[in-house]
Amino acid sequence: MAQPTVLVVDDSPTVRKIVQMTLQREHIRVITASDGLSALTSVADEMPAVILLDIQLPRMDGYHICQIIRKNLQFRQIPIIMLSGKDGLFDKMRGRLAGSTEYLTKPFDSVELVQTVKKYLANWQERVPPHQEGMRRLRYRG
Amino acid sequence: MEQQDRIMDGDLQTLGLQSILKMLALTGKTGKLFVSSGPETLSVSLRKGQIVGLHEEGVPQPDLLDMLCLVNKLDPPRAQTVRELAQGNMYMALAMLVERGWMSAAEMQRRLEFAVTQSLSHALRWVNGRFAFHRQLVSLESRMQPLDVDSVLLEALRQADEWEGIIAEGITYLQRTTVARWQPEVRKDVRSLGLGQEAIEVLCLSNGELPLQAVALVLMMPEARVAHTIAHLLRLKLIEVVDTALETELRQDLSDILIKCQHMLAQQRQSLNPEQHLLSLIGILAKCINSLLTHHGHYARSLRGRGQLLHVEIVRYLERRFAQDLQTLARQQYPILETTTFVKGYLDCDDILTLNKVVKGEQLEEFYWEAVQGLAAFLRMVFSTLLSDEVGNSHTGRQLSVTWKVFLSEIDHEVQQYQVYRAHRNTQMARGRDSLQSSPLSFVQNWNTVPDENGDDNRSPETRRRSI
Numbered sequence: 001m002a003q004p005t006v007l008v009v010d011d012s013p014t015v016r017k018i019v020q021m022t023l024q025r026e027h028i029r030v031i032t033a034s035d036g037l038s039a040l041t042s043v044a045d046e047m048p049a050v051i052l053l054d055i056q057l058p059r060m061d062g063y064h065i066c067q068i069i070r071k072n073l074q075f076r077q078i079p080i081i082m083l084s085g086k087d088g089l090f091d092k093m094r095g096r097l098a099g100s101t102e103y104l105t106k107p108f109d110s111v112e113l114v115q116t117v118k119k120y121l122a123n124w125q126e127r128v129p130p131h132q133e134g135m136r137r138l139r140y141r142g
Numbered sequence: 143m144e145q146q147d148r149i150m151d152g153d154l155q156t157l158g159l160q161s162i163l164k165m166l167a168l169t170g171k172t173g174k175l176f177v178s179s180g181p182e183t184l185s186v187s188l189r190k191g192q193i194v195g196l197h198e199e200g201v202p203q204p205d206l207l208d209m210l211c212l213v214n215k216l217d218p219p220r221a222q223t224v225r226e227l228a229q230g231n232m233y234m235a236l237a238m239l240v241e242r243g244w245m246s247a248a249e250m251q252r253r254l255e256f257a258v259t260q261s262l263s264h265a266l267r268w269v270n271g272r273f274a275f276h277r278q279l280v281s282l283e284s285r286m287q288p289l290d291v292d293s294v295l296l297e298a299l300r301q302a303d304e305w306e307g308i309i310a311e312g313i314t315y316l317q318r319t320t321v322a323r324w325q326p327e328v329r330k331d332v333r334s335l336g337l338g339q340e341a342i343e344v345l346c347l348s349n350g351e352l353p354l355q356a357v358a359l360v361l362m363m364p365e366a367r368v369a370h371t372i373a374h375l376l377r378l379k380l381i382e383v384v385d386t387a388l389e390t391e392l393r394q395d396l397s398d399i400l401i402k403c404q405h406m407l408a409q410q411r412q413s414l415n416p417e418q419h420l421l422s423l424i425g426i427l428a429k430c431i432n433s434l435l436t437h438h439g440h441y442a443r444s445l446r447g448r449g450q451l452l453h454v455e456i457v458r459y460l461e462r463r464f465a466q467d468l469q470t471l472a473r474q475q476y477p478i479l480e481t482t483t484f485v486k487g488y489l490d491c492d493d494i495l496t497l498n499k500v501v502k503g504e505q506l507e508e509f510y511w512e513a514v515q516g517l518a519a520f521l522r523m524v525f526s527t528l529l530s531d532e533v534g535n536s537h538t539g540r541q542l543s544v545t546w547k548v549f550l551s552e553i554d555h556e557v558q559q560y561q562v563y564r565a566h567r568n569t570q571m572a573r574g575r576d577s578l579q580s581s582p583l584s585f586v587q588n589w590n591t592v593p594d595e596n597g598d599d600n601r602s603p604e605t606r607r608r609s610i
Contacts, residue, residue, distance in 0.1 A: 003229055014404040014549040018397050021541055027230075056408075085405055107405040110394045 004049035004124045005029045006117055009039040009065070010083065011057050015106075019052060022110045023117060036060030040068060043075055049124040050117055053100070055084040055091075063098040070099035079120040083108070147173075151274035154179070159266055160295060162273055167191040167291035173278050179271030184261060192288035195233060196258045201319065204356030206232050206253075212347065213360055220244055232257065233286065254286040255294070256362045260355070263298035263365070264318060267305065304366030308373075316354065316369045321384040322376070323350030323536040335380065344371040348381045350389075350536025382534075389538055392441045396542055399437060400549050403430040407552055416563055420510035421495070423556060427517035428491040431524055435460055435487060438528045457487035467523045476516030478509055491517070511560070518553060 006028055008019045016032040023030045031046055033039035035058045043051065051069070055062035062082060069075050079101040084091055092103050102116060150162075159177055163186070166175065170191035177184045180200075187195035207225050210216035216239070224242075228235035236253060239245035308316070324345070332342050340363065347357045354372065358365040375381045403426060410422035439445070439456040442463075461484045468489075472479035481493035494513045498506055525546055533539040 003226065012404055012408060012552065014400060014545070014552055017545045017548045018400055021545055022394075022397060085408060106408075107398070107402040109401070110397045 003029050004121050005031055005046050006050045006052060006121075007031050007033065007039065007042050007046065007048035008052045009033045009036070009057065009062070010052070010054040011035065012054075015054070015083070018110070019113065022113060026114055026118070028117065028121070034058075036062075036065045039065055043069060043078070047075070048078060050120045051078055051080045052104075052117070053080055053082055055082060055086070055095070063094060066095070066098040066100055081116060081120070147276045147278050148274055149173075149277045151272065154268055154271040154273060157273070159262075159268070159273070160299070162275070163262075163291050163295060166275065171275070171277070173276050175273065175275045177265055177268070177271060177273045179265070179268035182265075182268075184265045186262075188291075189288060191291065193258060193291060193294060194286065194288050196261050198261050203230070203232070204353065204359060205230075206359065207235055209347075209352065209356055209360035212349075212352075213343075216244060251287055253359075253362065255289060257359060258289060259294055259297050259301065260358060260365055262294060263301040263305075266298055266302045301364045301366055304364060305369070308366055308369050311373075313369065313373045315383065316372060318353065318355040318358075318365050319386075320354045320369075320372070321350060321352065321386055322348040322354075322372055322381045323384050323534060324348055325379060325382055325534065335378075337375075340367070341371050341375060344368055345375055345380060348372070348375070350384050350533065350538055384536070388441070388446075389533065392437075392532060393538055393542065395437050395441070397545070399430070399433045400545060402433065404549060404552065406430075407556065411556075416560060417507055417510065419556075419560060420507065420514055423514045423553075424491060424494055424510060424517060427514065427521055427553070428489060428495075431517065431521050432488045434521075434524050434528055435464070435489065438463075438524075438532070439487060441532050442528075443531050453487070457484075460484070460487045463527065464524060467527075468520055471516060471520055471523070476512055476519070478512045479516040479520070489520075511564075514557060514560075518550075518557065521553075522550065 006023055008016050008023075008030060009032070010016050010019070011034050013034070016034070020030040020032060031042055031048065033042050037059060039051075039053070039057075042048070053062045053065060057065070062084075066080050066082070069078065069080065076099075080099065081102045081104055082095040082100040083104050083106055084095070085106045095103050101120065104113065104116060154177070162175065162177075166188055168191065172189050172191075173187075175186045175188060177186070178200075182198065182200040185197045185199070186193060205225075207216065207221040207228075211218050211221050220242075224235050224238045228238060233254065236245065236250045240247050240250050332345055335342075335345075337345065340361075343361055343363075344357060347360065352360075354368050355365060357363075358368045361368070363371075372381065376383070406426045406429065410419065410426060439460055442459065445451060445456065445459060465484055468479060468482065468484075472482075478494065483490050491513075494509070497509055501509060529539055529542060529546070533542065
C-alpha cells in the first residue's frame with residue numbers, strides 16, 4: 001500500500017511550509033499547491049488522502065475547488081479540510097454546503113492540525129480503490 | 143493471530159531470549175518469535191531454525207535511505223523513488239537498491255546482518271518482558287541470506303557486553319534513542335580537531351536529527367562504540383545531547399507563532415490606504431517580536447534546567463540579550479526605534495503606534511516607513527539570535543530557518559508593495575501631477591489590489607454574486 005499524501009492548498013508560502021514541516025515530521029507525505037488550478041492538477045495526479053484547502057485563493061476560491069472535487073466521482077471521497085481565517089457560522093455553513101469535511105480556523109495550532117489530519121488518514125486505506133492503487137504503483141515505476 | 147498457532151510463550155525472566163533462540167534453532171523451527179518489553183516489540187522470522195527477518199516496533203525506526211543520502215551513498219531522488227515503493231520497509235528498500243544496481247548484494251547482506259545483530263543485542267539486555275512463538279508461514283520478504291542463529295547471537299552478546307562496559311564507565315545518559323548535535327559555537331573544520339576517522343564520522347552525523355541507533359546503522363559501527371565516541375565528543379564540548387521532547391515543544395511553539403503572525407499579515411492586506419498599511423505592519427512586527435521574546439523567555443538555553451524562574455529574572459535576561467541590538471539599530475540606522483523601550487520583557491511600541499497624535503500627513507508616513515524598516519530589521523536579529531541559541535546548528539534549526547525565511551519574504555512583499563507605491567507617488571510628484579490626491583479611487587486600486595498576471599478575479603462566480 002502506498003504512503004498517504006496530504007495536499008496543502010494555500011496561497012501563503014509560510015502556511016504551506018509550516019504545514020509541510022509539521023506533517024512531514026509525522027511521516028506524512030505532503031504536496032503543495034498555491035492556487036486552485038495547480039490544486040486540481042495535483043488532485044488528479046496524486047490522488048491525495050486528505051486535502052487541506054484555504055478559502056481565499058487566487059483565480060478560484062476554496063469553495064469552488066471543493067465543489068469541483070465533490071462533483072467528480074473519482075475524487076469525491078477525499079476528505080477536504082477547509083482552512084479559513086473566518087470562524088463565523090455562516091462561513092462554516094458555506095464550507096459544509098460546498099462539501100468540506102471539516103473546518104479549521106486560522107490561526108490553527110500545529111497539534112490541532114496533526115490531530116485533524118490523522119483523524120482522516122486513519123481510514124484512508126479503506127477508501128483507496130484497488131485499481132487506483134495499482135495505477136499509482138505503475139506511475140511510480142514508470 | 144490464530145491462538146492455535148502459538149506453540150510457546152512465557153516470561154523473559156523464566157527463559158531468556160538467548161535460550162529461546164538457541165532452542166528454536168536446534169529444533170529447526172519455522173515461524174515468528176515475538177519478544178516484547180515495555181513499549182518495544184521485536185519479531186524475529188525464522189525458517190528452519192535460521193533467521194530470515196527481523197522487525198522492531200514501538201520505537202521510531204530510522205530511515206536508512208535518508209541516512210545513506212547523508213553519507214553520500216545514495217542520491218536523494220533515487221532515495222525518494224525507492225521510499226515511495228518500499229513504504230518504510232527496510233528489507234524491501236535494500237532489495238530495490240540492489241535490483242536497480244545502486245547497491246551491491248554483498249553490501250545489502252552486510253547491512254541486514256548488522257541491523258539484525260544490533261536489534262538482537264538490544265533485546266538481549268531486556269530483563270522484563272514476554273515472548274511468544276507462532277508457528278506460521280514466513281513470507282519471503284527480503285533477499286537476505288538466512289542467518290545462522292549461533293553466529294548472530296555470539297556477535298549480539300559481545301555488543302551487549304560492550305554496552306554493559308559503557309554503563310560501568312558511568313556513561314548512563316546515552317541510550318540508543320539519544321540524539322546529539324553540534325554545539326552552535328563550533329565552527330572549525332573537523333579535520334583540524336585531531337579526531338580519529340570514526341569520531342569524525344559520528345561528529346558529522348550528529349545533526350540533531352539522527353538517534354544513536356541510526357548513526358550506528360548507517361556507519362555499521364556497533365551502537366556501544368558509537369555511544370563511546372559520542373561520550374568522547376561530549377567531553378570535548380563539540381556536541382551536545384538534544385532534549386527531543388523540549389525541542390518538539392519548542393518547534394511547535396515557533397510554528398504556532400509564525401502561523402499567527404502570517405494570519406495577522408493576511409488580515410491587514412485589507413488596509414485601505416498606505417498609512418493604515420504601514421501602521422498595521424508596525425503592529426504586526428511588534429506583536430511578532432513580542433511573541434518571539436515570550437517564546438525565548440521559556441526556551442532560552444541559559445534559562446533551561448533552573449526550575450521555575452522569577453519573571454524578573456527572565457525580563458532581565460531578555461533585556462540584556464536584545465536591548466543592545468535595538469539601541470545599535472536605533473543609533474546607526476533607524477532613529478525612530480529610540481522611541482521604543484523594553485517594558486517587562488516586551489518591546490513597547492506605543493509611542494510609534496500613537497504618532498498620529500503628534501504628527502500628520504507626509505511626515506507621519508515617513509516615520510511609519512522608518513519604523514517598519516527598523517522593526518523588520520530588529521525582528522530578523524531577534525529570530526536569528528533566538529534560533530542559534532535554542533537549537534543551534536541542527537537539522538531542526540535549518541528547517542525553522544527556512545520556514546522563517548519564507549515568512550520574512552511575505553513581510554518583504556508587503557514592504558515592497560509600499561515601496562512601489564512610494565516610487566510611483568514620487569514619480570507623479572516629479573511630473574507635477576498630483577493624481578493621487580485628485581483621484582482617491584485610482585489610488586486605492588493601485589495600492590491595495592494586486593491583480594494576477596491574467597487580471598482574473600480570484601473569486602468563484604458564487605462569491606462574486608454574493609459580493610454584488
